[in-house]
Amino acid sequence: MQIDGHTRLVGIIAAPVAHVRTPQLFNASVARQGLNAACVPFHVEPAQLPAFLAGVAGAQNFDGLVVTIPHKEAVVAACGALTETARLVGSVNAMRFDRAQGHWLGGNFDGDGFVAGLRERGHRLAGKRVLQLGAGGAGKSMAYAIAREQPAELVIHNRSAAKAAELAASLQAILPALTIRAGDGDPAGFDVVVNATALGLRDTDALPLPAARLGAGTLVCEAVVRDGDTPLLKAAREQGCAVHHGQWMLYGQIVEIARFLGVGLEAAFVERILGPAA
Structure with missing residues (x-):
């Protein structure tokens, strides 16, 4: 994987963040598929969440965020629009910034x-x-x-x-x-x-x-x-x-979230990285 000025960025926010598996899976999968994209982990404490979201929204090559504990419910209030599922369940595990509308769009892909x-x-x-x-x-x-x-x-x-x-x-x-x-x-x-x-x-x-x-x-x-x-x-x-x-749910989420964020990641490349779930 080579990151350059054309690389599309995706983040994952959590507190703590060291345990997450999404960056490894995402980055190895996009590299194998030949996509110029990368996932970066961010340790964001709840008190710093509003400032982080406001700042990252300004990055034009930032395609969005994967959201996990403890932020899934907290980010709902930061979204100007929600997908049907996110609205129903009251939590978000992926969000992208709609620059045309000037707000975050939140979705839930569990x-x-x-x-x-x-x-x-x-x-x-x-x-x-x-x-x-x-x-x-x-x-x-x-x-x-x-x-x-x-x-x-x-x-x-x-x-x-x-x-x-x-x-x-x-x-x-x-x-x-x-x-x-x-x-x-x-x-x-x-x-x-x-x-x-x-x-x-x-x-x-x-x-x-x-x-x-x-x-x-x-x-x-x-x-x-x-x-x-x-x-x-x-x-x-x-x-x-x-x-x-449960690995199959993780594989499916990565693909569905990547599609939501505009990264055309194919399921076959996700499975090949960690190997098939037993």
């Missing part, structure tokens, strides 16, 4: 990245019974993206039942022809099970569902990104289930 990762592996959600575990920030975006794929039924389970019911009701209002409801988290009878919680980052984490209730052949999907199987995916394999790793 859900789009998840669905793109499924498609990349040949999985379809249309006509399937889907159980999603988790109704937090990423979970809201994922549930909306899943619902847009026209499943036969989408059931949302969350530790706080009221939060699951609220999300289901908001999606049902937008997509009234679908069957969307809150549920108890029993995976029996579902074609697809999606873990949108943080459970699985550590081997000592509890399972987000009773694994013994998983049916053989069910597709069990993770949003958690880590090397190898999470405890849930390991248990799912033991039940005869197909599994789908």
